[in-house]
Amino acid sequence: MKKYLIAGLLVWLPLAVTIWVLHAALGLLDGVFGFVVTTSQAMLPESAHMPLESLRRIPGLGVLVMLSGLLLTGVFATNIVGQWSLRKGAWALRRIPIVKSIYSSVKQVSDTLFSSSGNAFREAVLVQYPRQGLWTIAFVTGRPGGEAGQYLQDDYLSLYVPTTPNPTSGFFLMVRRVEVIELKMSVDEALKYIISMGVVAPPPGSAVLTPAPIRN
Template sequence: MKKYLIAGLLVWLPLALTIWVLTSVLGLLDGMFGWFLTATQAVLPASATAPLEMLRRIPGLGLVVTVVALLITGIFATNIVGQWWLRQGSRVLNRIPIVKSIYNSIKQVSDTLFSSSGNAFREAVLVQYPREGAWTIAFVTGKPGGEAAHHLPGDYLSVYVPTTPNPTSGFFLMVPRRDVIELAMSVDEALKYVISMGVVAPPLPAAAPALAAEPARN
């Protein structure tokens, strides 16, 4: 009986969690879209609110509107006119005392993470943490800079060590490159490995036998 219950749980649990995540995201987007409709109705005459109220009843419309808005924004931001307007908007935000600190911090992080020319979170590595001899998966985020780099002689890497099973929290480390072992697995495979607490291991690459024959670095 216990074996069959566990087998049934393993079948339904991933499907149930997937449906729950998707419905939560759709609910969030529909809620944001509903808030936008409410704000629009507040400034429009009463005769124009009826069509907007009909849009509120269409399920999933918030997701469609969000995707379309992102596409339009991306097209606008990649041409000369759009870039000029974005620079003007950034200048306005940078003149607001509290807003400029929050905006600049978030913008620097997002530009680093999502830039196609950046190296953040594009390589999975092995590092010794939290003590020597204990290894964990980390993600290279770049190299130390500023005053920290001035006090670290030699070749160092900045890495992010995610927690399990929630990889959105973790630890930022600056470690010597010689103490880092590069992995052939992709970032997606490494994230699955971390989230599953080591249960879902990625397949061995073709060069795995040769890599396994090498002695571990200290």
């Protein structure tokens, strides 16, 4: 009985998690669409409220509209006129107190994570954490900058140590380059290894067993 239960779990668990993630993403898009509809109702006369409310009840319309909006925004942002407009809009937002702090921080992080030229996770490395003798996988995000970089005179790396099985939370460390071991496994392979809690291991022999120079 136990063997059959585990076999059934192995079949349904990946499918259930996939459906849950997709449902959460679609729910987020629907929520944004609902917010847009509600805002439009507040700005338009009451005669337009009912037609807008009927749009909210159409299944899947919110997802379709938001995806279309993202696509059109991307097309607009990749041409000369769009880039100029976005620069002017960002300049205006950075002149608004409080808003400028939030907008600048979020934009800097999103540009690093999602931009095609970004390098949020450059490569995977081994580092001793949270104490000597215990090893974990971390991702190189760059080198310490600003005031922290001025105090750390040696050759340091900025590392992100993700938690298991949820890699979206973790710890930020600044570690000497000589104290980390470079891995040949890709970032995707490292993420799978972390999320699976070590069950889904990369191919054998992919790691470098001695400290190696890491690209800047």
